[in-house]
Amino acid sequence: MTNDLTVAPRRSFLATAGKATLSAGAVLLLAGCSGNRAAMAAAPDADINILNAALGAEQEAIAAYQVGAESGLLSKPALNLAVQFQGHHKEHAEVLAKTVTDLGGRPVEPLASYDFPVEQLKAEADVLRFAAGLEKGAVSAYLGAVPLFEERELAKAAASILGDEAMHWAVLRQALGENPVPVAFVS
């Protein structure tokens, strides 16, 4: 992967950083972290654990997209997608970390390194399939987290992220030439 391939999308991402901040703020409001701090203070440790589990997965997704972007295997359109989706995961991670802090918890840190199956990534389709698998897993993870939140506003915010991950999954399937929405219900 040459630097040339990543410069333009990264600049593009930076150019939209303002929008990213706005949408992160919007989700925080959605989660009630800015407007309803007193209610959030009552959230139990379990909510912090759930948020931190989600944060850990988001951090890994950011790292995974970085591996994909730097693999040299992606065409320009696929690379643009990868960088855009990575940007979404960065926004999710930022919001989740801030929410954990606001609740009095300590956000988990990204791992020093991630053990990705890079030896299996030999073509663009491998990278897209790897990303699609992570996104599908993320959909399931958020689906499994939503009912657990004591604070219902957090459940609403998690469902908002779930929707975004589901869109990633569908677009990646489409890019692979697969049915983008193969089922009526996710699980």
Place this chain on the structure above:
Amino acid sequence: MVVRRVLPVISGLAGIFFLVATAMATPPQGDARRGEVIYERCQACHSLQRNRSGPRHCGLIGRQAGSLEGYAYSPALKASGLVWSENTLDRFLENPFKAVPGTRMGYAGVKDPQERADLIAFLAAAGPCRK
């Protein structure tokens, strides 16, 4: 006379109750191939051979919960005293927060007993870790 008429009915009902209770008590047979598909739900955090934001699952059956070297488990799981078997996995996967309060696995659980059996069959079939 009445007793003679009623007894067979009671006996029949008892038989039906026994059959239903037995069916309910017997865990469903798991299918590892179906379990592999269900395992895709776990892959935001887990894989068989690699520690990720969740621990790897190879060699899971028979392992003391929270004992895998190189993974930072919650104190709750480490102190749970669980050893992973089909039974303990079934209880944990049904409702992790209820089975081990304080676990960091923020997942509501796999509610369908057949899906749990399939998932456990897949995990059991994964065998030991390669490295």
